[in-house]
Amino acid sequence: MSVTVIIHIANEDPIVGEMDTLPAANDQVIIVKHPRKRDGKDVHYLVEGVDTVIWPMSRISFIEVMPSVGEEEIIGFVRE
Numbered sequence: 001m002s003v004t005v006i007i008h009i010a011n012e013d014p015i016v017g018e019m020d021t022l023p024a025a026n027d028q029v030i031i032v033k034h035p036r037k038r039d040g041k042d043v044h045y046l047v048e049g050v051d052t053v054i055w056p057m058s059r060i061s062f063i064e065v066m067p068s069v070g071e072e073e074i075i076g077f078v079r080e
Contacts, residue, residue, distance in 0.1 A: 006064040029054050
């Protein structure tokens, strides 16, 4: 099951994509599938049709993990 993430790359706009697994502490690179901007548009510096990108961890500032579909349906506080 893939995880949707927002990747913040140094000196670049954030990129949204899917990862099969989250990176471990000792990983040197991350593999991102279906990279796109947050508004869904293509990333201008990638060739059209690119489906998978490998970025070195040295370029990554931080990664946001988006909730999965099942987690979004969980109801928090309920007041009756």
